Amino acid sequence: MDKNTQTEIFFGPNHPGVPGNYGINYQFEGDTVTSARANAGHLHRGFEKLMEERIWIKNTALVPRICVEEPDINEMVYAMGFEAIGEIEVPRRADYIRSIILELARIQGHIFSIGGNAAGIGQYTVMHWGTLTRDYLLDIFEEITGARVYHIYIRPGGVRQDIEAETFAKILDLMDELENERFPDLEKALFENPNAQKRWQGKAVITKEEAIEMGATGPVLRANGVPHDLRKMMPYAAYDDVEFEVPTGKNGDAWDRIKIARDDMLQSIKIIRQLINKIPDGPVQADLGNGLKYRIPKGDAYVKIESKRGEYGYYMVSDGSLKPYRVHVRGASTPLGLYGVREFLPGTRIADVPVWAKSLGICPPEFDR
């Protein structure tokens, strides 16, 4: 970096345009970024060490705090890892309820990221509407699980408690309200807005080969027309009983990714309706004995599910004792947040750095853990 033509900006941890507590130090010349480096680690709490100190059931309270935008994904993967090693059969109704919770979390996550992307380019009205819509979903979560964001609801072996009939009715009403009132507003304000299209089209392009080479999945891959979705490829919970399409884009830019987020939400609404209509009766928690003495045989397993940003996986190792021996968290945006910044950010304009960071869904607590 020669001093006279290039200056350095700390697009630092304390900056309205950056997604979360995470910094990008980039050098720029004129108006274009020449080189960039990820400044991660601000959110490191040593989750994996803490999990080794706590018995199995205690970790269910610790686990959702890893990624704040989508806590239920962590609970689900932790439960699936426990069941995979212990070969535990989860009752069918619990599978259905888990899928409903995951789809509600996906809608909530997508609306929040659409609002965040809109704020990145100055469209604050859509941010306000998006966060308002998300709050209605948090009310549903509060009704089911008692908490707004961290639900601690999906546990190894099933879910904490059943969902009553009128909560299902409320969910269905909310789905109708989302589809007929909330989304058309967002559609007119953002997706039919020529400015927004100009700001996002052709920006932060990640091609198919680059994404696969880097290990990036989810909207980043699907924006290039590749319908890879773990809910279809490796069905888990109740996803094998529902039909839905996997939305894809064409040229892998920020505009396609944000349209995929919108189409994902519409598919999630369809899934939730099918799940609620076909939900079987039965228990919601497999009988695993006293929670404080959960114990599974020695073994290891890598389990992964489709979060809103892509593949989210845990590698869990148990040595047969009361506590997990090792849990390794693979966040969905790890390759992009660390490697992608150095490889793909150079060349973009300064005005597009927040568009780049937010449209790729970089969620720093995932790789800081």
Next chain:
Amino acid sequence: MIDLIYKIGHFLLITIFTMALGLLFMGIARKIVARIQKRYGPPIYQPYLDVLKLFGKNAITHGFIFDFGAVMALGGVITTLFFIPLGSWQLYSMEGTVLLIIYLLAVASLGMAMGTVGSGNPQASVGISRALTQMLGYELPYLVILFALIFRYQTSSIWGLMQAQAGSFLNWNLFAYPLMALVAFVVLIGMMGKKPFDAMIAPSEIGSGPVVESGGKYLGMLLLQKSITIIIELALYVNLFLGGADNIFSFSFKMLIVWVLATMFGSLFPRFRIEDGVKFFWKWPLGIAILQALYIII
């Protein structure tokens, strides 16, 4: 001597009135934007509290250039107040010509530019370079319009242009040349730096641009400068296209209408990137302005 004291008193009255009106307009704008975003928003007198609080806070200076920049920005803008007829009040506005106003506005933004460069923060210099490029963008169509008007009414003094539109509201320039008024409205949004042309103070890209290093009383001064700039640009628009006014209240009312329209228009559009903004200015507004000018000349 008495005349001098009268002039100074009149000048102080105008400056304070303009600042109060500008801050009131900014409060109204925040309320409108809040309502569009389905929330209550701060009370209308919030900007007054902001300015009072800001002058109460400590502030760190980054050297003489930084201080002088803020003072020059505020001073430059206040001097332009002399030459703008605000309804019935006119200090020296007999002699105020349109070109003088454009020049003095440039002085104010150059002052701010000098201040931000003094602050040494790279984000501030990126912000101010954007502000100046955007000025380049909207100055071109604006000058074409002004020359057309001057050619049409054979006078370049604002007072003259305003008198030319006297009589019934039918011969306001808004109805005489609607296209030109429309172009001037878009340019007005660019001049005031409202969305979608607020790339220079983009918080999510460069941390609120030029004012990134100024806190406390510097931010207070820049807020006052912004409020006076808003009033000047609105007054210019009302004088040229809405036929000015005989008393100050109807003048402020007309300014309020234009301001509310500009706020509503802006709150639904995301921010242009700076070169898209300049390209936009040079494509549609410039084209229409030239068309209108030709129409007048022939």
Next chain:
Amino acid sequence: MRNEKDLLQLMNAHFNPLKLEIKREQNVSLEFEKEELIQALSFLKSHSYKHLSTISCVDWLEEGEFELVYHLFSYTDLINISLKTRIEREPGIFQTAKEIWPVAEFYERDIHDFFGVKFKGNDNLEELILENWQEIPPMRKDFDTRKFVNDKFEWRDYNGQKHTD
């Protein structure tokens, strides 16, 4: 479209894995000698296993070994394969997989941060997540986090009684 068994036969034919195991449907795990792993990785990458999910490291303190686990996935076979190998704890050196997957450089830096495993060929192994950390790498089993917190930080005492005892 191979299923799990064909995959195991394929691997058996080209390498001599120590252990082959079908863990669950669409999940397979193999264990290799230290030297053979990198060739197995590039072999699999050329056979449609293009997606490297992540590299995990497990610290088996009693056996005095680190276990490195490479998780791959194929978009055509739809099978998850975990390649494991064991390296001695003390020197803790292993070759880098940077040439096969450039992104592995950051996974290795992460493992170096937390376990102290050095990867030959990966030149920038400086701190990624932690900041000027002096003790032994924190994720090792012999690092006691509660003792460390006791010395470095101070818990709030509620009139004489610490909230943790």
Next chain:
Amino acid sequence: MNNNFVKGSWQEILDWAQNKSINMLHYCTGCGAIELPPTMTSRYDMSRFGIGPAATPRQADLLLVTGYLSTKTLRRLVYTYEQMQAPKFVVGFGSCTINGGMYWDSYNTIKQLDKYLPVEMYIAGCMPRPEAILDGLLKLKKMIADGEADGYQRYEENKDFYHQNQEAVLGEVQRTQ
């Protein structure tokens, strides 16, 4: 920084103005920051009390420490705090700033915020709800109006106590003045 905080009627006017218009620094240090957008936007609308986000430390008066603090964030937080101009206030969010909360035995997070920065007030909750945040901020406004919120003076007076604790955890810390 002039240290003569004269308690006169002028100061009361400034305190009154300060509590009516607070600029909150938009720095989400921990996981509690996910409850800030609902508080700032349409449903709970913090701006009707005159509290709005500020982009940079220079323009901010309120520093929200939303949740746990890793040592890396603490260093940047101390720099941010010292860049802010008096009168400035710090509000601790959630149980992680009070006693380490869920990460009480984590090797990388600090356990008590008020050993490093002067804290006006804590809002309890493992991520407090938007209603709790608004309630806390209203109490803060009352404290400012009564002139009790003098964290920045406490920071000036026992500067070495705070600097020692910071250096104990962070090693060497650059000082601005």
